[in-house]
Amino acid sequence: ETGVTQTPRHxxxxxxxxxxxxxxxxxxxxAMYWYKQSAKKPLELMFVYSLEERVENNSxxxxxxxxxxxxxxxxxxxxxxxxxxxxxxxxxxxxxxSGQETQYFGPGTRLLVL
Amino acid sequence: QKEVEQNxxxxxxxEGAIASLNCTYSDRxxxxxxxxxxxxxxxxxxxxxxxxxxxxxxxxFTAQLNKASQYVxxxxxxxxxxxxxxxxxxxxxxxxKLVFGTGTRLLVSP
Numbered sequence: 001e002t003g004v005t006q007t008p009r010h011x012x013x014x015x016x017x018x019x020x021x022x023x024x025x026x027x028x029x030x031a032m033y034w035y036k037q038s039a040k041k042p043l044e045l046m047f048v049y050s051l052e053e054r055v056e057n058n059s060x061x062x063x064x065x066x067x068x069x070x071x072x073x074x075x076x077x078x079x080x081x082x083x084x085x086x087x088x089x090x091x092x093x094x095x096x097x098s099g100q101e102t103q104y105f106g107p108g109t110r111l112l113v114l
Numbered sequence: 115q116k117e118v119e120q121n122x123x124x125x126x127x128x129e130g131a132i133a134s135l136n137c138t139y140s141d142r143x144x145x146x147x148x149x150x151x152x153x154x155x156x157x158x159x160x161x162x163x164x165x166x167x168x169x170x171x172x173x174x175f176t177a178q179l180n181k182a183s184q185y186v187x188x189x190x191x192x193x194x195x196x197x198x199x200x201x202x203x204x205x206x207x208x209x210x211k212l213v214f215g216t217g218t219r220l221l222v223s224p
Contacts, residue, residue, distance in 0.1 A: 042118070043158075043202070043214040056211060090157055099206040100146040100165075105157040 003027040004106035006091050012112045013081065021076040021109045023091030029104075031097035032074040034066060037088040037108070049074060050097035081113045117141065118205050120215035128223055133190040135218050137203030140184070146206035147179055149188045152217065153199045161201070162188065193222045 003026040013019050025032060034046040048056035049068040063085075065077040074091055088108045094101040119138045127133045135149075146165055150158035164170045164177040164186065176189040186205070190197055200217040207213045 040122075040216065042216045043204075045211055045213075048211070099212050102148065102160050102163055103212060105159070108157045 004091060004093055004104055006089075006106035006109050008109055009107060010110050010112075012114065013078070014114055015081060015083070017081075018077070018079040020078065021089055021091075021111075023074040023076075023106055025072055025074075025091075025093040025104075025106075027093055027104060029093040029095050030071055031094045031101070032068060032071070033092040033094075033103065034074065034076050035090040035092065037090055038086075043090070047076075048097055055097055078111075081111075083113050086111055086113045116215075117207065117213045118203055118215040120201075120203050120218045122216055123219040124221045125218055126221045126223065127193050129193060129195060131193050131222075133193045133197065133220055133222070135188040135190070135201050135203075135220065137186045137188075137205075137215055138184055139186070139203075139205040139213075141205065141207050141213075142181075142184065144181075144184075144205045144207065146212075147177070147186045148204040148212070149175075149177060149186075150202040150204060150214075151199045152202055158202055190220075193220075195222045195224050198222045 007022045031050045036044045046060045047066045067075040090108045091106040092103040094103045149161045152158045162177040164179045170177045174191045178187045200219045202217045203215040
């Protein structure tokens, strides 16, 4: 396991449920990311936070709501999801957010929306 | 045109052979390039990073970068069955985000 942890590891939810994904990094990094990984598609960047400020939002539907209370924790709040949102959700962190630093990934949350 | 392109594979090589994984990218001003390995059901882990033209070696792995041709590759010498995984190429985009390819699946047969 890396210095980035994610909970839960697996999640099954109905379309009317509300749930949250949690990510914590123990690396002293200043940037954190949420990615979505679907089968046969490249990793899709969803959100980037640098020093707790959101610096990028890649036109993600509003049913996904991120929260970064401090530089070590990142949440992804989910509500009224669709079946096509089923995927592996990966959290990552890096020292900075310039894109040149190595990103370290957590183990991911595998989400199934019924 | 995709921002980062990789052949999805699978690339099949026998144990002990050299595996060659290729990646092309569209953004000419990209400066940072990464290779990640992802085992089935696991998250990506960094194998190599490269920033300058030429070769960079780390153990059995060699990354090669040619910015003029917008091409980056990963060579794995003495391939082992444990190297069987999907290899993701990631490129620093000019808008300061990291863009990933779809990955190449490598199969090393004993």
